[in-house]
Amino acid sequence: MITRVKVLQVFNLDNDYRGDKLRLARMAKGLSCEELANKLDKTKQFVSKLEKGARPSEQLLEQISQVLGIQPSFLFSERKYPLESDLCHFRSKKSRTQTLTNSVLARAEMLNVIISVIEDEIELPDLNIPDISSYPLNSVTDIERIAEECRRQWGLGLGPISSMSKLAERLGVIVTQVTGVDDRVDAFTVHNKRPVIIRNDSKKSVCRFRSDIGHELGHLVMHDGILTGDHKTESQADQFSSALLVPRISFINEFPKIRGKQFDWNAMVEFKLRWKISLKMAIYRAASLGLLSQIQARTGYIHLNTKGYTRTEPGDERIPEEKPVLLEKAINLLDDNGWLNVLKKAGLSVELVRDLFGVHRPITDRASVFKMVVNN
Secondary structure, X not given: OOOOOOOOOOOOOOOOOOHHHHHHHHHHOOOOHHHHHHHHOOOHHHHHHHHOOOOOOHHHHHHHHHHHOEOHHXXXXXXXOOOOHHHEEEOOOOOOOHHHHHHHHHHHHHHHHHHHHHHOOOOOOOOOOOOOOOOOOOOHHXXXXXXXXXXXXXXXXXXXXXXXXXXXXXXXXXXXXXXXXXXXOOEEEEOOOOOEEEEEOOOOOHHHHHHHHHHHXXXXXXXXXXXXXXXXXXXXXXXXXXXXXXXXXXXXXXXXXXXXXXXXXXXXXXXXXXHOOOHHHHHHHHHHOOOOOHHHHHHXXXXXXXXXXXXXXXXXXXXXXXXXXXXXXXHHOOOHHHHHHHHHHHOEOHHHHHHHHOOOOOOOOHHHHHHHHHHO
């Protein structure tokens, strides 16, 4: 059994050393300068100098590679796809620190490199994001129309969407999850040539997952080139998500009627199970469509909070989990040599890709590993 695969790559030590790549790898691992320094038995100031361009010795280079899960060549290659926050649609959260944001951005940049290398080997679905530049975007009604146009172009009809992850992947969007990130990050989108929706795997609710995917698709459809994260754009993405998940005509026809402040919660749960949306979203959408008054909606929210249904709700356990499959399938189409070559070009290790992105692609053939080492 192979417990650790080390992918070797020839690289020219005469090439320029990239301190910014060291910083990128450190942030992707979620380490501070001080934490990396402790692992290397160095000072924080010494690590800072390395990140500013001071070249490490070959021995230290190997030690750094082991700690960060990279190949030495990673630190001698340019950043082909540098990501800044303005290229990503992040949900605004006051509790999210800049350090956490930088860590997630660093992971996204590494993932972007992996995807670009895979696309040299595997043909992924064409991107299918409708051009809505001629549509007004001034009101809730405008967003309803945009969501309806997306449903029309994507052939969704007026019924429930069976899988939001499969929908996004059919549209040519990579959906994946990051591991080991605290819950101050929900989901975000990298709006690049090949868009990527990245979600925090600490969020377990399937309804929340579906809503997050709809929210991020809303950003891709409506906010190309627009800085997001403010109340307006986040609200627009939420409105798009709810309109995409349950078209207004279907919602109006099927939403359980209430009398006064009395909800039929059994009927609400059945409605939730059919459309695979949270009870909270159902109330939000009903209020936005005028089916509930603000007082009635507030009563519904208070009931959910009083019952402790802020994270989990009745019926959650009856909705099957949705797992992204496009990236995993693309990787599994590669044989061992192909996968090792992807890692070699990206400058990353099997372990790092597994730990950061949950990609479990075992190397099954010892001969492939041996051949890779010999050839390099």
